[in-house]
Amino acid sequence: MKTVFALVDCNNFYVSCERVFxxxxxxxxxxxxxxxxxxxxxxxxxxxxxxxxxxxxxxxCRDLIRKNSGKVFSSNYSLYADMSQRVMRTLEQFxxxxxxxxxxxxxLEFRAEDLFSLEQLGRRIKNTIRQHxxxxxxxxxxxxxxLAKIANKIAKQSASGxxxxxxxxxxxxxxESIPCNDVWGVGMQYEKLLKLNGILTARNLKYADDAWxxxxxxxxxxxxxxxxxxxxxxxxxxxxxxxxxxCSSRSFGKPVETLNELAEALADYTAIAAEKLRKQRSVxxxxxxxxxxxRFKPEPQYSAHITYxxxxxxxxTPELVRYATACLGKxxxxxxxxxxxxxxFAGIQPQKYLQPNLFPVTRNTFAQKSRFMNAVDSINxxxxxxxxxxxxxxxxxxxxxxxxxxSQHYTTRWSDLPVVKACKTG
DNA sequence: TCTGGGGTCCTAGGACCC
DNA sequence: TCTGGGGTCCTAGGACCC
Numbered sequence: 204m205k206t207v208f209a210l211v212d213c214n215n216f217y218v219s220c221e222r223v224f225x226x227x228x229x230x231x232x233x234x235x236x237x238x239x240x241x242x243x244x245x246x247x248x249x250x251x252x253x254x255x256x257x258x259x260x261x262x263x264c265r266d267l268i269r270k271n272s273g274k275v276f277s278s279n280y281s282l283y284a285d286m287s288q289r290v291m292r293t294l295e296q297f298x299x300x301x302x303x304x305x306x307x308x309x310x311l312e313f314r315a316e317d318l319f320s321l322e323q324l325g326r327r328i329k330n331t332i333r334q335h336x337x338x339x340x341x342x343x344x345x346x347x348x349x350l351a352k353i354a355n356k357i358a359k360q361s362a363s364g365x366x367x368x369x370x371x372x373x374x375x376x377x378x379e380s381i382p383c384n385d386v387w388g389v390g391m392q393y394e395k396l397l398k399l400n401g402i403l404t405a406r407n408l409k410y411a412d413d414a415w416x417x418x419x420x421x422x423x424x425x426x427x428x429x430x431x432x433x434x435x436x437x438x439x440x441x442x443x444x445x446x447x448x449x450c451s452s453r454s455f456g457k458p459v460e461t462l463n464e465l466a467e468a469l470a471d472y473t474a475i476a477a478e479k480l481r482k483q484r485s486v487x488x489x490x491x492x493x494x495x496x497x498r499f500k501p502e503p504q505y506s507a508h509i510t511y512x513x514x515x516x517x518x519x520t521p522e523l524v525r526y527a528t529a530c531l532g533k534x535x536x537x538x539x540x541x542x543x544x545x546x547x548f549a550g551i552q553p554q555k556y557l558q559p560n561l562f563p564v565t566r567n568t569f570a571q572k573s574r575f576m577n578a579v580d581s582i583n584x585x586x587x588x589x590x591x592x593x594x595x596x597x598x599x600x601x602x603x604x605x606x607x608x609x610s611q612h613y614t615t616r617w618s619d620l621p622v623v624k625a626c627k628t629g
Numbered sequence: 630t631c632t633g634g635g636g637t638c639c640t641a642g643g644a645c646c647c
Numbered sequence: 648t649c650t651g652g653g654g655t656c657c658t659a660g661g662a663c664c665c
Contacts, residue, residue: 237634238633238634239631239633240631241631241633244634244665258633259632261632262630304665305664306665307665387663388662388664389663390662390663391662392661393662420662421638421639421640422638423662423663446636448635448636448637452635454633454634497632499631499632543633545634604633605631
């Protein structure tokens with residue numbers, strides 16, 4: 204059975220989410236910043252035209268944006284996650300063979316013979332998403348996921364916003380115009396390696412030697428190249444798999460020196476990661492704590508990490524906070540200006556396979572701990588995160604990240620609902 | 630003043646086993 | 648004089664993605 208893949212990608216997703224609720228942002232340079240208002244992570248086409256690159260530190264382009272009457276937003280993840288869900292729910296209506304690839308991308312698979320015109324189908328999807336959610340998208344169609352990705356890049360440049368590479372008389376001509384680092388799976392390191400070996404375009408890559416690729420870029424690289432040749436090697440992944448590692452990490456709004464404040468922040472992040480753990484009904488047997496200063500500053504640098512194997516895997520926040528705090532105490536050195544602390548849970552396993560320790564480590568039973576955590580999670584689910592939180596995470600939280608330009612929670616908070624004003628006509 | 634956060638997969642090498 | 652072969656598991660590190 205011959206199938207084709209369509210890659211749907213939301214255009215400038217975070218910016219588009221903001222624009223849905225504020226039409227005055229159309230035709231203006233708009234950027235959305237990363238956590239802590241650090242770097243640019245989304246740009247409108249007008250901002251791209253000003254030469255603002257993905258990942259540019261905000262302080263380097265602030266003036267340029269201001270001079271061009273641009274608008275800046277801190278990231279508003281609850282808004283973007285909610286809008287993403289709406290897009291995905293609409294996409295699902297077009298095929299059961301559907302993979303959510305990221306917050307703003309999805310792969311759809313179709314049986315080629317079922318379809319009259321792929322290009323037409325693409326346009327129908329695009330119009331429906333626009334009508335239902337207000338988000339503009341681009342669609343690329345190809346015989347493999349990698350080719351669909353390339354088709355999507357081409358679609359973004361076209362007026363229609365869709366492009367079907369299966370329909371093209373000579374793909375080699377198209378691939379000739381694509382630099383090899385634009386191919387999905389080729390990053391900076393491989394780009395350098397390929398360049399050294401005279402491989403500059405996607406077309407060069409397509410005809411590179413298999414044995415050499417296998418040796419230099421592992422099976423992953425070989426898979427990518429076969430996909431360029433039209434042989435599908437990367438299947439659709441429809442099930443959402445449980446995470447194998449869960450991390451929570453944020454840099455501070457201002458440098459932090461004391462162990463006390465670091466421990467507060469770490470407790471806060473540990474509670475966030477533990478909630479994710481419980482959400483997928485897992486427990487963690489191993490935790491890692493990372494600590495580091497600001498590598499961009501000329502001051503003395505220090506970074507360290509420590510791995511700790513728990514006596515018994517758990518998702519119980521108070522226990523995890525206790526272990527994490529003890530780990531932090533071991534790697535903390537006074538006299539440094541710290542920028543970031545992180546927690547990482549590894550070796551994650553389903554809670555139902557939990558191997559209890561022969562010698563119980565706490566007096567509370569598993570059932571008691573579960574009931575307590577369930578109560579905390581449902582309070583926060585109902586009334587908003589941080590409604591119930593642990594005192595270890597502090598009250599003042601002076602280390603908290605900067606978010607100076609946040610928009611409203613238009614779709615997830617009653618008090619922030621957009622208001623439609625009536626106006627007289629005629 | 631000011632530089633993000635959260636994941637995946639693969640490989641090489643060492644420890645350990647019989 | 649002379650010191651095997653084959654396997655598994657774990658970890659660190661490196662590549663990639665959005």
